[in-house]
Amino acid sequence: MPDLPPLREVIARHGLSASKALGQNFLFDEQLLGRIAAIPGDLDGQAVLEIGPGPGGLTRALLRAGARVTAIEMDERCLPALAELGEAFPGQLTVIRGDAMKLDHAELMDEPFHVVANLPYNVGTALFVNWLSGENWPPQWHSLTLMFQQEVAKRIVAQPGGGAFGRLAVLAQWRSTAKLAMKVHRSAFTPPPKVMSAIVHVEPGDMPKGVSAKVVEQVTGAAFGQRRKMLRQSLKGVPGALDALAKLAIDEKRRAETLSVGEFVSIARELSG
Incomplete structure (x- = not known):
């Protein structure tokens, strides 16, 4: 050495x-x-x-x-x-x-x-x-x-x-x-x-199946870009996001910081099809 x-x-x-x-x-x-x-x-x-x-x-x-x-x-x-x-x-x-x-x-x-x-x-x-x-x-x-x-x-x-x-x-x-x-x-x-x-x-780690990284980035960017607002406001500009919330039974009155990482992945999966 x-x-x-x-x-x-x-x-x-x-x-x-x-x-x-x-x-x-x-x-x-x-x-x-x-x-x-x-x-x-x-x-x-x-x-x-x-x-x-x-x-x-x-x-x-x-x-x-x-x-x-x-x-x-x-x-x-x-x-x-x-x-x-x-x-x-x-x-x-x-x-x-x-x-x-x-x-x-x-x-x-x-x-x-x-x-x-x-x-x-x-x-x-x-x-x-x-x-x-x-x-x-x-x-x-x-x-x-x-x-x-x-x-x-x-x-x-x-x-x-x-x-x-x-x-x-x-x-x-x-x-x-x-x-x-x-x-x-x-x-x-x-x-x-x-x-x-x-x-x-x-x-x-492992890449979750059926999920686009671009969509994860889009959803998190929108959700936390207006983190004090409810999801129905922060995600309304993301096509299909509010429908995804309804399908997944995620309350649109919640704020981004209350969602788990898994819930964000589920939303992105719905939008990645």
Whole structure:
């Protein structure tokens, strides 16, 4: 295993500082980073996609775990530090300079992969929804291990009936399992963000039969887009939705946050024929 200098030393040597515009917050605690890299299980020889590696703190932990890492980074200031990591772990690290929101991840990876990332706060949710969307299932990714603001993480794993339950929870749970794997205190970061963070681990499950992902996205978008309104109001713009409610004996006076994930799937199945 290569003997690497402390992360703080690497960052100081390269004159790096976290960019607020890029949603960066650096983690220096290598023991914590090792625990994060262990969440997906044994990564030895596995392909891993990392978004926004920055100076490479989590990247180090993934490489030490034996992963073959493809890292997408748009901050050119961080590329020299990542290049040093690539030299320390020959053949294990590929760095792509670019915007993860504009790249085709499946094409980049060209094989099944895990996603492990301390996501930049400003694009984290959008990337997450992209990985969960689409008709092709199971997806090319084996698992998603992602750090979010704790509030967002709670929304992903939320259960029906509470204010946190919404479209993000349904998209994460209707054909996947999502769990809160670890909480990370704001003091672990440099600079410390204003909010607490948490890591969510998602694994794909079975695709419900007779259901279109596009319809699930349409129904949840409409229902939670006007979440304070009754379903008869929020879903009236979705063709056939009110008839589906009647057929399924779902009271149209209910609000979206009271429906179970299974009920959303049933509505989508009625509309997917």
